[in-house]
Amino acid sequence: MSTEPRTVTLPTADHGNVTLTEPSWCTGHVSLPGDLRADILHQGPDTVLAFHGYRIGEAGLVQSPFAESLSRQPGVSVSLLGQTLDPRGLYELAADLDAFADQLRDLADQLTALLAGGTQ
Numbered sequence: 001m002s003t004e005p006r007t008v009t010l011p012t013a014d015h016g017n018v019t020l021t022e023p024s025w026c027t028g029h030v031s032l033p034g035d036l037r038a039d040i041l042h043q044g045p046d047t048v049l050a051f052h053g054y055r056i057g058e059a060g061l062v063q064s065p066f067a068e069s070l071s072r073q074p075g076v077s078v079s080l081l082g083q084t085l086d087p088r089g090l091y092e093l094a095a096d097l098d099a100f101a102d103q104l105r106d107l108a109d110q111l112t113a114l115l116a117g118g119t120q
């Protein structure tokens, strides 16, 4: 197995074919005609939030190595927020989701009691 860094060559409208080092986690790119070098986006596999087969949202590693407005450092894109978060933001989101899950369980307990008691 090669120890050389993986590279990928992607077509761009402003810099022609651009060859760059592939992060080990990158699983693909969305490349559209007219894309600029700044549009290059490394994407990792999605972590999916689903309920009964309905896809609610996903999150995954991303990096735009030539972006001017976004951080060039890797981040995690969270579809539910439409934002890319750093580790601190991800921990904060996870804590809020934990709290929400607790609130859902509390509501389930409340609903169970209401239904069992027959009172509204």
Ligand SMILES: [Zn+2]
Pocket (backbone or CB within 6 Å): 008, 022, 023, 026, 027, 028, 029, 041, 042, 043
């Ligand atoms: Zn890539």
